[in-house]
Amino acid sequence: MAKTLSIVIPALNEEGAIGSTIERCLEAREAIKEQAGLDNVEILVVNDGSTDRTDEIARSFKDVSVITFPVNQGYGAAIKEGWNQSSGDYLAFLDADGTCDPLFFANLCSVVRAESADVALGSRMGPDSKMPKIRRLGNNIFACLLGMLSGRRITDTASGMRVVRRDSLRHLYPLPNGLHFTPAMSARALLNDLKVIEIPMAYEERIGDSKLHALRDGFRFLKAIWAGVLCYRPESILLAAMIGCLTLTGLMAMYPVEFYINNGRLEEWMIYRFCACHLLGSIAFMLFLSIGFLSRVADIGPRRAEAARFWPHLISQTLNVRVMAVAIFVQVGMATMFLIPGITDYLQTGHISLHWSRLLAGAFLLCTAASSGIFTFLGEVVTSWLGQHAGRFPAKVKTNTLTVVHAPESQRLAG
CATH class of the missing domain: 3.90.550.10 (Spore Coat Polysaccharide Biosynthesis Protein SpsA; Chain A)
Known part of the structure; x- marks a missing residue:
């Protein structure tokens, strides 16, 4: 030839x-x-x-x-x-x-x-x-x-x-x-x-x-x-940011955890570290869910190398209804354990004496439970769309890299 x-x-x-x-x-x-x-x-x-x-x-x-x-x-x-x-x-x-x-x-x-x-x-x-x-x-x-x-x-x-x-x-x-x-x-x-x-x-x-x-x-x-x-690699940016947030969270939580293990209590000034850990941990969890969601919608984007999708695809497997339902149940259950003494105290006395560490921990778990629910819903929406339009998406996936090229050029190159 x-x-x-x-x-x-x-x-x-x-x-x-x-x-x-x-x-x-x-x-x-x-x-x-x-x-x-x-x-x-x-x-x-x-x-x-x-x-x-x-x-x-x-x-x-x-x-x-x-x-x-x-x-x-x-x-x-x-x-x-x-x-x-x-x-x-x-x-x-x-x-x-x-x-x-x-x-x-x-x-x-x-x-x-x-x-x-x-x-x-x-x-x-x-x-x-x-x-x-x-x-x-x-x-x-x-x-x-x-x-x-x-x-x-x-x-x-x-x-x-x-x-x-x-x-x-x-x-x-x-x-x-x-x-x-x-x-x-x-x-x-x-x-x-x-x-x-x-x-x-x-x-x-x-x-x-x-x-x-x-x-x-x-x-x-x-x-x-x-x-x-x-x-081609949007998840890599989010994955790096997630790892960064988790690293900072671990470093900031290290001393309060060690102090609590040795003394059975927390110092009042540690509330600032707890707040920072709450913020960074929430961001890391949102990034985790975003990676899974992006991997789910990648099927309607351009062809991408399988090696580039390994970790995102692995994370996306957690965004199914059954796994996330269990996660939400555990998150809400743990939050209840942290917060129930304060709720009981308020109902009985009209006052709250709950320690701030339990309040922050409970709030963090409720925030992650809400995020889990929202992203699970969005994931199911995308899955529904892909199923509804299964006859149209495969053709787009194969040729999408040429869709923005002017017609004469696209026709010549495709041939």
């Missing part, structure tokens, strides 16, 4: 570099085909609203397809339109500024084919890179952040030279139109446990002025990573 690599070159006012970049791609075609075992390599230039001679220079090459946007639509938009109009089984893009060697596509494409990878990217962070120090620092920060959130490590989240398997796009889309296209792709691929392989590559100084603004685009890169977390 014939295999084709489609190389898209997005270009905005790159008259100084576009010609040499295209020439290098054309010269590398045969070597790429031979080394990667391909039948064809096609090259598409997307002129993203350039106001200089970029379009004219690109059209002077016979074996290159040129797509022209009348006005600038963005780096990501140019790549997506190029992919949309391409015919390759493997999709690639290359910056037009002359910083990367097109021959390196042979390595990337070979790795994708040999390792059945979804994405292969060239890392600009190696010893042969001439990347400016400020951009190198930013890349290191974004790589560390994404690594902590995904549990996987790549060194260059914004590499402008990649090869993507076409049938993996359904797990990557939607992607933004701007320069944050590349970190958004990295975030979606890593957070959704797609197979990503990174290979160090040489990186030269660019020709012409950079379109990247460190502060503005750095903020967009962070937003792209955050959007990926919200899409």
